[in-house]
Amino acid sequence: MTATNPPLTLDAVLDLFQMEELHDGHVLARYVAAHPQFALQLIDFSRLIATPDTEDEGGLTATEQSRIDAAWITHQAARPQGATGADPLVRLSGDVGKALAVKLGVPRQVITCIREHRVLASSVPASVTRELSVALGVPQAHVIAAMARSPAGMAATRSYKSDGPPRPVAQTTFEQVLKDAGVSEADRVRLLADA
Incomplete structure (x- = not known):
């Protein structure tokens, strides 16, 4: 063998x-x-x-370094604060959410709905997204993009006891969230006016 x-x-x-x-x-x-x-x-x-292992030890020229610096500044400015891909809306809890609710004149549950991605981004007036942007310290475009994310998986931040398996959370309009929260008609008109 x-x-x-x-x-x-x-x-x-x-x-x-x-x-x-x-x-x-x-x-x-x-x-x-x-x-x-x-x-x-x-x-x-x-x-x-x-192939010989040659390294350019001459360093960067001033022009090359300034181009790199300019590109880095542009990249940093376009990025939301915090980790890449991080959801800025999670910071709407605690004092930030409370202060924003007072500033907008709405119950905290409206801010909670926004934080949990249960509000359709397209239904939120620019004046409200502007206030969100200021409160979170991120550009308005990042707030809108974060709001447009699916609410799937957001329910994991809360725990419930129920008789059945969890169902996907459906997004609703900002106006409906205001109605469900018991916001008066005058306040709804004020908030929904796109100033």
């Missing part, structure tokens, strides 16, 4: 090739002949090994 070794993987062949003292054409030819299925990878790897 003869023992056969399993065929070598590409990684194993490249490791063996790398451990050779010389990486000249003869060694490469020997490996290509022994492992023709990896010929292209071996040739590419030999070229990579033969």
Whole structure:
């Protein structure tokens, strides 16, 4: 009975090739002949090994550095504060949410609905999104984009005991949220007027 070794993987062949003292054409030819299925990878790897590791130690020119700085400032200005992809509406809890509710003259449950993405972004007047933007310290466009996110998964922040499995939360209009919260008609008209 003869023992056969399993065929070598590409990684194993490249490791063996790398451990050779010389990486000249003869060694490469020997490996290509022994492992023709990896010929292209071996040739590419030999070229990579033969390429000298030169680093540009001259540094950046003043023009290059100023372009990088300008691009970074533009990037930072376009980004909402906090982590990338973070939801700025989560900061509408506590004192921030309370102060915004007082400023808008609405019950806290309206702010909670906004925080939980239960309000259709397209139904919120620009004057309200402007106040949200100021309260959160993010551009108005970021507030609108955050409000447009799906409320799915937002219910995980609260816990309920129920008889059935949770159902998806449907978004509703800002006007309906105001009505459900018991906001007077005069206050609704004031809030819905797009000033």
